[in-house]
Amino acid sequence: MSSQQPQGACPFSDPRHLFQDLAATRATDGFPYSQVFDSRVVSRYDDITVALHDPDTFSSTATVPEMPPPFREQFAGRVPSRGTLIGLDNPDHDRLRAAVNTFFMPRRLARYEPWIREQAHRLVDGFVEQGNTDLKLSFARPLPLRVIAHVVGLDVERADWIGAALGFFLGPGDIYHSGTPEEKAQLLLDLHDYVLEVMAERKHDRRDDLISHVWDMRDAGTVEMSDFEMLSLFPGLMLAGHDTSSNLICTGLSHLLADPARYAAAQQDDTSRAAALEELFRYESAITGMKRLVTRDTTLGGVPLKAGEQVFLAYASGSRDTSRFSHPDELDLDRSWAVPHLGFGQGVHACIGAPLARLLLRVELDVLHERLPDLRLAVPYEALEYTMVSEARGMVALPLAWTPVPVTERTAVRAVEVAAAEAVPVTVAARRALTTDVVELTLTVDQPERLPTWEPGAHIDLELPDGALRQYSLCGRPGAAELRIAVLREETGRGGSVTVHDQVQAGDRLRIRGPRNHFRLRPADSLVFVAGGIGITPLLAMIEEAERRGTDWRLVYLGRSRERMAYVDDLVTRHGSRVETWPSQELGRFDLAGLWAELPDGAYVYACGPEELLSGLEDAARRVGRESQLVVERFAARPATYEPNRPFEVVLARSGTVVTVAEDDTMLDAVNRVGANVLSTCREGTCGTCEVHVLDGIPEHRDSVLGLEERLANQTVMTCVSRCRGRRLVLDI
Structure with missing residues (x-):
């Protein structure tokens, strides 16, 4: 990126000079106006992140322009006018995103890796014997499109047709599909009709795909949406999912292959590939930035802004801000992740597909390294052509060369798709x-x-x-x-x-x-079971298991009246004085604090019942410092009323390092300052990227990505927003 800008040239007119123009903008007071972006450019890291985390002031409606006539009228009632989450504000954005958040969590997407790997190999089979190719056309564009079609639940064999239909949204930027705007508009209408057909099928025939997942979320009452709103989710996700991934692998490879030693260092193993990708996302992402509409008079970074103004949040500039990154214009594959890059944005509109992009690109690098020996750029790096400067960033082509090898028979990898257990x-x-x-x-x-x-x-x-x-x-x-x-x-x-x-x-x-099972019985010297009403059900098998083990136990069974307490007569008959029944209509409120006063040190309390009971037990246990001896099973998530922030300790189990998280700090930042290198994207608990396994302690979940059962299980935590209900968490890092 060292080419010289012609004297007097308009800033941002030369894609090869993008980062010099952004650096000049960072050095300018205020937010200068750009004709290219038709907005005032916000270029400094701290200003960008403040805006990203204040969506009420910086509206996303400017991100997706209104459909122009005559297409607005042609699409009415068939193509949603704001057909992507990134152009929606709250409350609609969070409501609709809740239907897809959990699907894109990294650990859940891992099931697609064998399928993605097999598709990558099949594409390489088509050109490996040639010794050269334009990777953009032969690999980088078709693979992400096939992957996102498969993930959504559409026919992979129609991927090229889907890509052509989505090309309507790119306008003149679609240089890969021929046809007039009217022809592409008809393709887009046909695509929406096709998605509606698949939605109707999946309503009654669920599979392991995104469309089925959204139906499951709707049926469970997790999200309320109309069929038309559901339709609006998929085309926008597919467009973003394949176009950005295509650009990322091309720009990333161009930088790695420009230095053979750098390419070799990145391709040592999956860990080195993942680390290299994070630095490549920082160095040159597929997104230059995005627009926001200022909704009210405000001040950003000391600069006054008026309601109605548009600003362009230049993510690419923030990720090279010298105030946040050392030597930002250099590629450093060993760079710490303590300061998160902006390659996927941040905040509620952070790229929902970032975990899928990370998985896809890691597999792509691995397969290309395995199959293409002596891989190199087929032209000098300086000869590579970038697309015109816009919100997106990419290359027109990526000519590569390698030592030709014959296609060998490979054992096809069976895709292991293990969503929920089969019905x-x-x-x-x-x-x-x-x-x-x-x-x-x-x-x-x-x-x-x-x-x-x-x-x-x-x-x-x-x-x-x-x-x-x-x-x-x-x-x-x-x-x-x-x-x-x-x-x-x-x-x-x-x-x-x-x-x-x-x-x-x-x-x-x-x-x-x-x-x-998220409510397993631990070995203990003695056990106290506390049941509230129908909460007796999981405890029945536990009581039988305690009997089988010879463990000392007793049951406290609470209910409104004895007549409404299921299994009570059988329990009293079989176990006698070990069962204490407490019908509140006769005896009043049970003394929960007294239960803890009588509890032996080596005992555990297992409780299931209504929220009032479980919260009361937790509060009583916390007052006497015995919350580690309480295990609860909830029928619903604990109400989202959070305690005031207070300091707590985090133990990094693999190193034994103990970190104190201050009341005004985040768990994510605290562990990353000591070198944990936990990845993050949104920093608002909506993407799942910073999820870490919990070995001990009880998290206070403040995210919006974990499902109900996962919150109740307390086996993982989103480190960017969540905290601790006790004094200490032990994390598997």
Whole structure:
């Protein structure tokens, strides 16, 4: 990027001179206006991040321009006018993004790696014997398009057609597909009709894809949206998902191959590839920046802005700001990640597909390294041509050369797609009323060998006749030929329990998923089980297991009245004085603090029941410093009322390093300052990039990406926003 800008040339008119123009803008007071971006340019890191984390003041509506006539009229009612999340403000943005957030978490996307790797090999098979290719056309464009089509749930064999249809959104920037704007508009209409068809299919035939995932989220009541709003999610995600990934691999490879020693260092293993990619994302991302509309008079970085002005947040400039990065115009593959780059943005609009892009590019680098020996640029680096300066950043072509090798037979990698466990058909073998508002179902599995073994504390997902999924604890005996659940009728719930009570009968055919267990019984000197109402169900199997182990135990069973306490007579008959029943209508409130006062040091308390009970137990345990001895199972997430920030300790288990997180600090920043190098993107708990495994302690989850069960399990934490409910967290880093 060392070419000289012609004297008097308009800034940002030469793509080879982009970073010099951005550096000059950073050195300028205020935010100068740019004709190219038709906005005032915000170029300094701190100013950009402030704006990104203040979406109320800096609206995203400017990011996606309105559809011009006559297409606006032609698309009305068929193509959503704001067909991408990045152009939406709240509350609609967070509401709709909640339907896809959890799908794009890094650990969940990992299941696609074998499939992506096989597709990459197939494309390389097509040109490996030639010894040269334009990687942009033969690999970098087709692979991301096939991947995003597969992930969304569309026919991969139609990927080229999908790409041509999405080319409408690129306007003159689409240099890879021929056709008039009118022809591309018709393709786009046809694409939306096709997506609607697949949506209708997946509503009744769920698979491991994004469309099915959104239906699952809608059925579970996690998100409310119309079918038309659901349709709006997919084309925009596909456009961003393939175009940016295509540009990233080309620009990244061009910089690596410009120095053979650098390429060799990056290609040592998966760890070196991941580290190199982060530095490449910082050095030259596929996004120059994005526009924002100022909604009210404000001041940013000491510069006054008026409502109605547009600003261009130059991510590429922020990632090379000398106040935040040392030697920012140099590629340093060993750079620390303590200061996050802006290659994928930050805030609520941070790139939702960043985890998929990281996975895809790591696989691409690996496959190209494996298959193309002596890989090199086919032309001098200075001869590579960039696309015109715009919000996007990319290369027109990437000519590469290598030593030709014959195509050899490879053992095809079977894609392992392991979303949720496959649905297992069951029969309702028996139904009985335990109380006036609790019914027990006994379920038998058609093929018992398909049902995994389970331990006390496990639950299943029951697929109801209307397709909705509901979670119920198993209250039978592990290893038995049938499964038992008990369901409390809740008139004010989401309707699942009412369906079970009013519609499900003996002989009915249903389906289940699981079992899964986030409430396992730990070895202990003694155990106290605390049940509130229907919370008795997971504790029944635990009591049987404690008996089998010979562990000392007792049960405190709370309820409004004895008549409404399921299984109470059987428990008292079998276990006598070990069972303490506490009907509140007769005895008043139970003394939760007293329970902790009597608890031996080596004992654990296992509790399940309504939120009032569990919160009370947690608060009482915290007051006496015994929260580590309490294990709870919730039917719903703890209400999002957070305690005031207070300091806590984080132990990095692999090194033994202990870090104090101050009340005004984040866990992410604290651990990264001591070299943990935890990746991050959004820094607002919406993308899942900074997820870390929890070995001990109870996180206070403040993210919006973990599902209900994952929050209740407390096995991972989003380090950018979440904190600790106790004094210490032990993390697997």
